[in-house]
Amino acid sequence: MTTNAADGMERAGRQVAGHKAFHVFCRSGLVARGVLYLLIGWLAVQIGLGDGGREADKQGALQTVADRPGGTAMLWLLAAGFAGLALWRFSEAAFGQPTADGRKATKRLASFGRGVFYSAGFATMLNFVLGQGGNSSNEQSKTYTxxxxxxxxxxxxxxxxxxxxxxxxxxxxxxxxxxxxxERLNTGRMGPRTRTVVKTLGVVGRASRGVVFGGVGVFLGYAAVTFDPGKAKGLDGTLRQFAGTPAGPWLLIVVAAGLLVFGVYSFCEARWRKVEAVRNGVRGRRRTGRRRGGARRLLPQVR
Structure with missing residues (x-):
């Protein structure tokens, strides 16, 4: 591929990533993520209260949606949303995150990893909508391990x-x-009270999700160390382990409530998250050029 062709493709990619329609697509993915976590959190609460009939994971959440009127249409919207999440993260990997250090290799690599994660979520949803179903997160984790x-x-x-x-x-x-x-939110567009509420939701929700996925990692590591795939657990199995602690089901309910909070926080991100890709440097900076006579002019940044 020639240099000119590569530059042309990069410019085209930046134009797509900077288009307002693409930003709306990305935000729709954050809404889909919020819906999914609300469902998973609610299923986990029910397990904590003694009703463990449905898995508290993506499969359980999708089946809950499918059982409702208009469920098929809703499933397609959720799948489209996760496709938007994946493309958004891949655009960040290509052009940088909209933060001061968003072009660093570690940041772009992290975006690529999240893009792969959301692509897997999209594939799971697409298979479910097409009637191919799927195993629970526990069965998938054991099988892949x-x-x-x-x-x-x-x-x-x-x-x-x-x-x-x-x-x-x-x-x-x-x-x-x-x-x-x-740092990744447009806090300047929030009022003082709104900012306080969003900050609280973010702290509780993101910490709760971190605890759960950290637990998934612990069980995968344990399976590798013991060379026993049966020790691996998915999201549902990890959540159920909280009920087996000395704190009993109440710890599971607390963690599940945290996932519900993360679902609500995802809606806040859909409203205020910075989704614009970096263009020629840090987002929000303006490029400078020379006017005649040495004066400088400002070229507006693509938003």
Missing amino acids: ARAMEHPGGRWLVLAVGVGFLAWGVGSVVGAVRRKFL
């Missing part, structure tokens, strides 16, 4: 994935406590 361990080095791959989930979970908790997520 067993298949990986059949190959040389597979045990270490499982361990690496477990460490990745654990690191993601710990990072989410630390970032929530330090309010790092506020």
Whole structure:
């Protein structure tokens, strides 16, 4: 591929990532994520209260939607939303996150990882809508772990994935406590009370999600260390383990309430999250150029 062709493709990609319609598509994905976590949180609350008939994971949430009137249409909207989430994250990986250090390699790599994560979620939803169903998160985790361990080095791959989930979970908790997520929100468009509410929802919701996914990582790591795929657990299995602690079902209910809060916070992100891709540097900066006579003029940044 020639340099001119590559530059043309990059310009086209930036134009798409900077288009208002693409931003709406991204925000619709945050709404879909919020709906999904509200459903998962509610199913987990029911498990804590003694009704453990349906898995508190993506499959259980999708089945809950499918059982309602208009469920098929809603499932298609959720799938489209997760496609938007994946494309948004991949655009950040390509062009940078809309933060001061958004072009750093670590930030772009993190966006790529989230893009892969949301792509898997989209594939799961698409299979479900097309009638191919799917196993619960626990069964999927055990199956994939067993298949990986059949190959040389597979045990270490499982361990690496477990460490990745654990690191993601710990990072989410630390970032929530330090309010790092506020850097990615347009807080200047919020009133003082709204900002306080959104900050509280973000701290509680993001920390709760971090605890859960950190737990998923711990069980994957345990399965790798013991060379026992049966030790791996998905989202549902991890949540149910909270009910097996000395605190009993109440700890599960507290964690489930945190996931409900994260669902509500996702709607706040849909309203105020910065989704614009970086263009030629940090988002929000303006490019400068020379006028005749040495004067400088400002070129508006694509929003």
